[in-house]
Amino acid sequence: MPEQLPSEVADEPPAARLVYLALEGSVLDQHDLADRTGLTTRRIREVASTLDEKDMIASYRHPSDARRNIYFDPEAFDAIAAHQQYTAKQSEK
Numbered sequence: 170m171p172e173q174l175p176s177e178v179a180d181e182p183p184a185a186r187l188v189y190l191a192l193e194g195s196v197l198d199q200h201d202l203a204d205r206t207g208l209t210t211r212r213i214r215e216v217a218s219t220l221d222e223k224d225m226i227a228s229y230r231h232p233s234d235a236r237r238n239i240y241f242d243p244e245a246f247d248a249i250a251a252h253q254q255y256t257a258k259q260s261e262k
Contacts, residue, residue: 191206
């Protein structure tokens with residue numbers, strides 16, 4: 170966990186800080202984020218949208234369900250690497 174949050178995130182509501190920290194070094198869909206944080210999927214989408222606009226996280230559409238997004242830490246992954254990790258994680262389930 171970082172010593173100090175980036176100022177773009179530190180000034181956000183607690184839910185945004187929680188999602189940011191949950192995604193650090195991870196690739197998760199909104200359901201995984203909801204499980205990890207205890208937030209609703211609707212709140213995850215709202216918060217993630219704000220963080221995505223600030224380029225603090227990144228996302229792409231779920232490959233088999235266009236209603237869902239997959240979120241990732243852009244400092245740890247590019248979109249292709251994030252998709253590969255997400256796909257590998259899903260095949261393990």
